[in-house]
Amino acid sequence: MKKPFFMIVAGGSASGKSTVVKSILEKAGIQHVLVINQDDYYLDQNELPMHERVLMNYDHPKSIDIELLKKDILMLLEGKTIHKPTYDYSNYTRSEVIEEVESKPIIILEGILSLVDDSIRDLADLKLYVELDDDIRFIRRLSRDVKDRGRTMQSVINQYITTVKPMYHKFVKPTKRYADIIIPNDDKHSAAVDVIVNMLKTVKESI
C-alpha cells in the first residue's frame, strides 16, 4: 500500500476547522478519507472529580496525550489499524468508547494544537490553518458550546478569559507560520476548499 497522504488542519477554537473539513469531505468524497480529531487525544481525566476537571487548561499543549497521538498517526501512515480514544465534552474527559479505526489513503488530523509538535508536523504533506477574527470565534464558540457541548454561557465566558484566549495567543496563533495554506472563514470558504479538494482528487487518482 502507498503511504497515505497526511494533511493537518489547525486554527483557533471555533475558527471553523471541523466545518472546513466537512466541506472538503463532501466535495472530495469521504470513502478515501479518515479524519482524526485531536480532541479525542486529551489526557484521560476520569480519576479527577468534576469540579477539578472543569478548571483544567484544555488549550495548553500539555493537555494532549501527544505520545499516543504520534504513535497512532505513525501506525495509520503505515496502513495499520488503531484503537482510538473518544472524548466527551460534557464530562470534560475521555468517554469509555474506544473506536477501531482503519487507515485510509488520505488522513486528516484536525485540532487547535495540531501544528505545535514538530515531529507530527514534519510528517504532513499539507498543512492548513483556518483563520478567523477572535471576536467572531468567541461568538461562534459560545453559541456552539451551549448548544452542542453541554456548557453554560457563564462557564464558556470564564474559560475563554482564563485559558482559551491567552493560550491561543501563546501556542495556537504562532503555528500559522507553518501552514502551506491559510483559509479565511469569516464568510465563505468555498474557494479555498475547492483548491484543496482538487489537490486531494489528484492524490486519489494516484492511489
Ligand SMILES: Nc1ncnc2c1ncn2[C@@H]1O[C@H](COP(=O)(O)OP(=O)(O)O)[C@@H](O)[C@H]1O
Ligand atoms: N463560515 C461560517 N459561517 C458561519 N458559521 C460558521 C462558519 N464556519 C463555522 N461556523 C460555525 O461556527 C461554529 C464553530 O465551527 P467549528 O467548525 O466547530 O470550529 P472548530 O472546529 O474550529 O472549533 C460552529 O457552530 C459552526 O457551525
Ligand SMILES: O=c1ccn([C@@H]2O[C@H](COP(=O)(O)O)[C@@H](O)[C@H]2O)c(=O)[nH]1
Ligand atoms: O473538556 C474539554 C476539552 C476541550 N475543551 C475546549 O475545546 C477546544 C478545542 O475544540 P475546538 O473544536 O477546536 O473548539 C479548546 O479550545 C478547549 O478549550 C473544553 O472546553 N473542554
